[in-house]
Each structure stands twice: as C-alpha cells, then as structure tokens.
Amino acid sequence: MSAEIREVLVVGAGLMGSGIAQVAAQGGFQVTLVDTGEEVLARGLARIEDSLTRLVRSGRLGEVAAADARARIGTTTDLVEAARGADLVIEAIVEDLDAKQALFAKLGDSCRPDVVLATNTSQFQISRIAEPCERPERVIGVHFSNPPPLMTLVEVILGDHTSEAALEVTREFLAACDREIVLCRKDVPGFISNRLSTALCMEAARLVDEGIATPEDVDKVARLMYGHKMGPIATLDLAGLDTALRVSTALSEHYGGDRFTPPPILAQLVEQSRYGNKSGAGFYENGSSQLAV
Ligand SMILES: NC(=O)c1ccc[n+]([C@@H]2O[C@H](COP(=O)([O-])OP(=O)(O)OC[C@H]3O[C@@H](n4cnc5c(N)ncnc54)[C@H](O)[C@@H]3O)[C@@H](O)[C@H]2O)c1
Numbered sequence: 001m002s003a004e005i006r007e008v009l010v011v012g013a014g015l016m017g018s019g020i021a022q023v024a025a026q027g028g029f030q031v032t033l034v035d036t037g038e039e040v041l042a043r044g045l046a047r048i049e050d051s052l053t054r055l056v057r058s059g060r061l062g063e064v065a066a067a068d069a070r071a072r073i074g075t076t077t078d079l080v081e082a083a084r085g086a087d088l089v090i091e092a093i094v095e096d097l098d099a100k101q102a103l104f105a106k107l108g109d110s111c112r113p114d115v116v117l118a119t120n121t122s123q124f125q126i127s128r129i130a131e132p133c134e135r136p137e138r139v140i141g142v143h144f145s146n147p148p149p150l151m152t153l154v155e156v157i158l159g160d161h162t163s164e165a166a167l168e169v170t171r172e173f174l175a176a177c178d179r180e181i182v183l184c185r186k187d188v189p190g191f192i193s194n195r196l197s198t199a200l201c202m203e204a205a206r207l208v209d210e211g212i213a214t215p216e217d218v219d220k221v222a223r224l225m226y227g228h229k230m231g232p233i234a235t236l237d238l239a240g241l242d243t244a245l246r247v248s249t250a251l252s253e254h255y256g257g258d259r260f261t262p263p264p265i266l267a268q269l270v271e272q273s274r275y276g277n278k279s280g281a282g283f284y285e286n287g288s289s290q291l292a293v
Pocket of ligand 1: 011012013014015016017034035036040091092093094095096099103120121122123143144145146238239240243
C-alpha cells in the first residue's frame with residue numbers, strides 16, 4: 001500500500017465530497033475534486049470557500065492556512081485521468097449501490113494497484129461496493145459526518161477483505177488531517193453511527209408525522225433533556241432528506257422490523273423538493289436549523 005500520500009482524489013463534490021476535500025487540503029494534501037459537471041464543481045468550491053471564510057472569521061483557522069488549503073484543491077470532470085495520479089481515493093457520490101459499484105470498477109482499473117480506495121457510504125456494506133473492484137482488499141469505509149470540516153470523528157469500517165495495510169494507510173491519512181477515529185470491526189449496513197442515528201431520526205420523524213409534536217419540540221427534548229447539540233429533526237434537515245430517505249429505506253429493507261422504517265412524511269417532503277438545508281427548506285422552513293459555523 002502507498003506509504004506516502006500526496007495526491008488525494010475525492011469523487012463527488014456535493015455536501016460531503018466538498019467538505020472532505022477541504023479537510024484533506026487543510027491536512028496538507030494536494031486534492032483533486034471530481035464530479036460530473038462544471039456547475040456542480042463550482043458549487044462545491046463555493047461551499048469550501050464559504051466554510052474556510054467562516055473558520056477564519058471565528059478564529060479557528062489562520063488566513064494564510066485557509067489560502068494555502070484553497071490553493072491545494074483542483075477540480076476536474078475527467079475521473080480516469082485524475083485516478084491515474086492519485087495516492088488515495090475517497091468516494092462521496094450519491095448513495096446508490098449500482099452507481100458506487102460502477103465507480104469502484106472504474107477506479108480499480110484506473111488507479112495504481114497499491115492505492116487505497118475509501119468510500120464515504122452512509123450504510124452500504126463495504127464488501128458489496130468493493131465487489132466489482134480489482135483487489136478488494138484495498139477498499140475501506142471512511143465515514144465522515146456532516147459537515148466534515150467541523151466534525152472531527154470519522155468512523156472507519158473494515159470490509160470482509162480489507163487488509164491491515166489499507167487500515168494503516170487510512171489511519172495515517174486521518175491522523176494527518178487531525179481526525180479521531182472509531183473502528184467498526186464488522187461489515188454491517190449502517191455501521192455504528194447510522195444504526196444509532198437512523199433509529200433515533202426515524203422515530204423523531206414519526207412523532208412529527210403522527211401529529212404528536214412539532215419539529216421544534218422534538219428537537220428541544222433531544223437538546224434540553226438528553227444534552228444533544230442538535231435535535232434529530234434538525235439533523236435530518238442538515239444531512240439532506242433525500243439522502244436520509246435512501247439510507248433509512250435501505251437499512252429497513254436489510255434489517256426488517258420497524259426501527260429504521262421512514263414514515264410517509266419523509267418521502268412527501270422529498271417529493272416536494274424539500275431536501276432540507278441544501279435546498280432551503282425541509283422539516284424547517286428556511287434552514288434555520290443549520291449549525292452556526
Ligand atoms: N449528507 C450527509 O450528512 C452524509 C453524511 C455521511 C455520509 N454521507 C454519504 O456521502 C455520500 C455523498 O452524500 P452527499 O450528502 O454529499 O450527497 P450530494 O447529493 O450532496 O452529493 C453527491 C455528489 O455526487 C455527484 N455524483 C453522482 N454520481 C457521480 C459519479 N459517478 N461520479 C462523480 N460524481 C458523481 C453528484 O453530482 C453530487 O454532486 C453518500 O454516499 C452519502 O450517503 C452523507
């Protein structure tokens with residue numbers, strides 16, 4: 001496995017990919033951000049710019065460090081060319097197994113054989129994503145949470161075939177990015193974090209769906225009674241309701257029972273294009289639940 005990582009390729013410039021690219025750039029790595037079109041890439045870069053500005057304004061990052069990080073990030077729509085020069089790849093595309101498998105097949109063909117391929121999937125088994133990939137022992141789960149520049153804990157997931165060497169490279173990379181890790185030792189859907197958060201968030205959405213409580217009151221209970229920083233409904237708006245719907249549906253199909261089943265209100269909001277903060281409204285009207293960064 002690559003002992004030395006210089007070039008990090010992040011695939012997907014959405015909410016997570018742009019944040020992960022920023023974290024890697026702040027960690028001193030050269031980053032290439034890939035997506036399907038120039039417009040999405042421009043939106044990803046704008047998100048990074050905005051986040052860096054907020055970090056500087058709040059005194060958490062120096063101006064020079066922010067400018068250096070920004071200068072380390074390049075963008076392209078040419079995945080194959082970018083893959084050739086990568087020392088580490090982090091995938092953060094849409095939460096769709098077919099799309100991820102198609103991408104990992106391509107990465108397997110295009111990257112050097114020693115390059116670790118990490119997926120930021122929210123719940124798919126790492127071994128399923130690695131199935132079509134040349135040398136699946138280099139595929140590993142690296143699950144950042146949203147927003148990556150502020151959330152310092154990363155969940156690392158071992159696939160059935162993930163090698164010790166891939167784990168070691170991943171540990172070193174995340175340590176250089178100043179991240180803490182927890183290790184999910186079995187390749188189970190949802191890992192540690194999303195089994196916990198999906199069960200809580202779907203129950204919270206059910207309370208709203210059944211007219212038992214407002215989003216504000218559900219969140220108030222979590223914050224003031226349980227000491228959570230953010231309530232589960234605000235968390236859903238922040239994560240994106242389309243992504244949350246995909247994740248909860250997949251977990252529910254895998255595990256059965258009711259604990260992960262999304263209530264109808266989630267699909268209804270998605271149908272109305274109310275995806276949460278990223279589209280301006282979700283359960284809440286105007287993204288007012290956003291973390292004050
Ligand atoms: N949103 C969260 O809170 C959160 C947290 C942890 C993990 N995740 C996971 O991270 C991944 C990304 O989620 P997100 O919220 O950033 O989604 P998003 O919809 O904001 O971004 C996904 C991006 O991937 C791009 N894309 C799709 N197919 C592609 C391909 N084949 N090649 C290149 N780019 C492609 C899209 O154009 C889009 O810009 C998902 O697997 C999601 O489950 C999300």
